[in-house]
Amino acid sequence: MKSDLPPTIYDIARAAKVGIGTVSRVFNNHPSVSNDTRSRVLKVASRYNYQPHPMARGLARRRTNAILVYLPYFTSFFFVEILQSVQSVLGDAGFDLILHGVKHPGNAAESMQKPTTRGRVDGILFFSMKMPEEVLKEYERLSIPLVFVDTHHPAVDSYFVENVRGSRIVTEHLIEKGHVDIGMLNAVRDSSPARERLKGFRDALKEHDLPVNPEWIIHAPPGPLDGFTKESGYHAMKQLLALPKRPTAVVVSSDIQAIGALEAVREGNPKQKIAITGFDDIDLARYFELTTMRQPMSEMGALAANRLLERMQHPGLPPIQRSFVPELIVRKTSAVKAVEHVS
Amino acid sequence: MKSDLPPTIYDIARAAKVGIGTVSRVFNNHPSVSNDTRSRVLKVASRYNYQPHPMARGLARRRTNAILVYLPYFTSFFFVEILQSVQSVLGDAGFDLILHGVKHPGNAAESMQKPTTRGRVDGILFFSMKMPEEVLKEYERLSIPLVFVDTHHPAVDSYFVENVRGSRIVTEHLIEKGHVDIGMLNAVRDSSPARERLKGFRDALKEHDLPVNPEWIIHAPPGPLDGFTKESGYHAMKQLLALPKRPTAVVVSSDIQAIGALEAVREGNPKQKIAITGFDDIDLARYFELTTMRQPMSEMGALAANRLLERMQHPGLPPIQRSFVPELIVRKTSAVKAVEHVS
DNA sequence: CGATTTCATGGAAGGGCTTCCAAAAATACG
DNA sequence: CGTATTTTTGGAAGCCCTTCCATGAAATCG
Known part of the structure; x- marks a missing residue:
């Protein structure tokens, strides 16, 4: 009385008076099934509400129809947008998306050795982190298709921005x-x-014969998200503002930090104007009138996802390296006049 | 010469001179394995870099160690935060998270019948949408553990906000x-x-004997994300501002719309002040000084994920309904004085 | 019309694991 | 030391598919 367990291919075969092979062929759109048989099987299957068991399929076919997306803790706006386009591409191709958020991009290596990796996914989309060589080797050995986004490596398909x-x-x-x-x-x-x-x-300053003042280059302290956070921007700016002599303009390494920096400026002496630029052009940037560099995030996501699908079909394709030049988006935060300082 | 295929349990058994059953027991922490044997197996396994094949496991065990997260197109800030806490809970418990973004919450039903559902996941976390009764029935029939977040149904564990x-x-x-x-x-x-x-x-107005002016209640036209978008808020506010007689304050149904509305106001006559409130307390709200209702998103996510794990262990638990009262966060956008209007 | 070729079909063999049962080994008991 | 227990162990059966090979039926050909 296995009455209410989900039906198996055997149940369907029996009910449709065909062999299991035929049922399988029907569900895999194999051409050599007569139309009669096909429709009979389909009718029975839908009556029984039959769906092939994905695990069994995966085991037999040696593929899973799932791809792993590995990205730094995905709270960041940047990734939401990419994820969206990735999911759309993969979903249309019938693939599931398994998400792995990495809390501390530093220990990516560790979390990548989790059992999930093997046999559970057909391919991996790896974002924005440095993949340790040994992990890369391991994937190569297992020949798991791999595509990098927002990071690069000569041996791997890479889609990245020319920072x-x-x-x-x-x-x-x-x-x-x-x-x-x-x-x-x-x-x-x-x-x-x-x-x-x-x-x-540095290159830009050098080329224009401008001095680089080391005091004015502030790095975020080690912390979450590699310092790509509001807080980091806020504190860095506070620190900068506290200097006796300050710059009139500041290049910030991401929009989110720039927003933090803006907040710090706003809190400070309102007379003290300072030009600020970001990087990424996240959604928020527009609200803050932030001048920034736009990265084609959705485009990168979609291209990378497509490439992964392609590579899954044809392993052995030579790796491609595709870089994107971000686009300057001028808004108000860079419109602050340089103080007449030149002499 | 199957030399570089991943090793199977048979390879390990042979190399460790034990039976496959024993290897399996070692990897499942079954108690009745002697320490000697256990450590020998483990040593061999690590030498071979062996990892049990998840699909095969899933098939044999009838479980997958993956849970499905079903949510409206996940670009929204609201979900990023929830996802994060969900992933953290599930990840710690050794579960994978399979993401399904639904583009148009309307056709949730359709996309839920995709094959992914069956046998691929051990449980489902369902967000913010109305689940059609027949789909719910289907899940019940298959006895797939299910938890609702930001939506509710008496027969299902539900975590939601008291809107x-x-x-x-x-x-x-x-x-x-x-x-x-x-x-x-x-x-x-x-x-x-x-x-x-x-x-x-309406309740609030009624209770305070204030009139409800139907002209001042504007619904978003059918569109993406059920109208929870900036654009929708922007246009609604434009529409409102175009009225001959305008309200002095506006309750907006989400922060993201409220931000759009603020933009519309800013563009309009600057003299025309109007109080605005949102709902959600997304990250952005703070920047816009938006008065809003905070929803305990991470908390809800974590609780729901835990509940799902619990239910997977003990099916048959009675469904619980847990509601959260959002918290009023007062900021500046509601600080606009009511015009002296009373007469 | 008999001999080929093509098409459709059935089902065994696998894919890699867990689990159960039976058997072997170790231990305890009297 | 023999017997009754308990602990470990091996491996067949089963999980549900896909795929390949063999077979029978239908279509084509000379």
Whole structure:
């Protein structure tokens, strides 16, 4: 009396008076099933409310129809947008999305060794973190398709933003506005976007023969989200404002930090104007009239998801590296005049 | 020469000179394995880098260690926060989180019949949508543990916010501030939070013997996210401002709409002050100094996730209904003085 | 019309695990 | 030391599919 357990392929086969192979073929759209049989099977199946058991399928087919999305603790606005487009692409292709938020991007390695990895997913979308070489090796060994987003590695399909270039562009924007004394509020020093954005900043100053004042380059202390937080921006700006001599403009390494910085400025002496730029162009940026560098997040997400699907079909494709140059979005926070300082 | 395929339990058993049953027991912490054997197996397993195949496990055990999270298109700030706490609870318990974003909450029913549902997950966390009765029946039949968040049903564990009450509280706040002419900008008319919040609004006015002006109650047109969007708030407010006679205060059914409404006001005649309140207390609200009703999102998420785990262990628990009264957060947007209007 | 070829079908063999039962080994008991 | 218990162990059966091979039926051909 296994009466109310979900029906299996055997139940359907029996009820439709066909073999299990035929039922299976029907459900896999295999061409060699006569129309008669096919429709009979389908009718029976729908009467029994039959659905193939995904686990059994996964086991037999050696695939799971699920892909893992690995990203830093996903509270950040940046990821919500990407997730959305990723889900849309994967969902349409019939894949489930398994989410793994990593609390501290630092220990990505550790959390990646969890059993989830093996055999549970057909592919991995890996975001914004540095993947330890040994983990990468492991995935290669298991030949699990892998795509990087917002991070890169020569051996892996990578979709990322040209941070150095973006940062240089925004810095140059400030320079063009006449600023000479420019500072930078950065994320945690050893995070790779932080390093790259710092480089772009330096490059721009150098190219324009402007001095780099080390006092004006403030890195976030080690902390959550690698310092890409409001709080980090707020404190950094407070620190900057406390200096005897301050810059007239500040390049901030992310919008969210820039917003924190704006708050710090607002709290301070209102006379003390200071130009501020962000990076990311998150939704919020518009409200704060924040000049920033727009990253094509949804586009990157969708492209990466598609690439993953492609790679799952054709492993052995050579890895591609696709970079995006972020776009300068000018708003009011950079419209502060440089103090007449030049002499 | 199946040399570089992942090792199976048989490989480990052979290498450790034990039976497969023993290996299995080791990996399931079954007590009746001698310490010697256990450690020998573990050593071999780690040498081979063995990990049990989750699909095979799922098939044999009839469970998957994954839970499905069903929510309206997850771009909304509200959900990010909940997701975060849910993931943390489930992750700690060793469960994977499979995400399904529903684009149009209206057709939840349709998308829920996708094959994913069956056998792929051990439980479902269902957010903020109305679950069609027949779908609910189906889940009951399959006895899939189910927990509702931000929505409720007597037969299902539900964690939700008391919208009616919250809406009344915020409306009363405006009344206490001296407002008499109060309007409401609501989400799509037939969404349940919209209905409830409208009721709370009406109740408050009625109780204080204030008139309800139907012209001042504006519902969002059918659209994405049930009208819980900036755009919807913006347009509704424009519409309201265009009226010959306007209210001095407006209760808005969500923060995100309220922010849109604020934008509309800002664009309009700057002299025309109007008090505005939101609902949710999303992160943004603070920046806009928005008076609003705070919902304990993380708490709800965590409780719901825990409940789901509990229910998976003990099916047959009676459903519990837990409601949360949102908390009034007073900020500046409600500090606009009521125009001296009383006569 | 008999001989090929093509099409549709049934079902065994696997996929990798858990679980149960029976058997072996270790331990306790008198 | 023999017997009764208890602890460990091995491995068949089963979880529910897909896939491949073999077979029978239908269609095609000369």
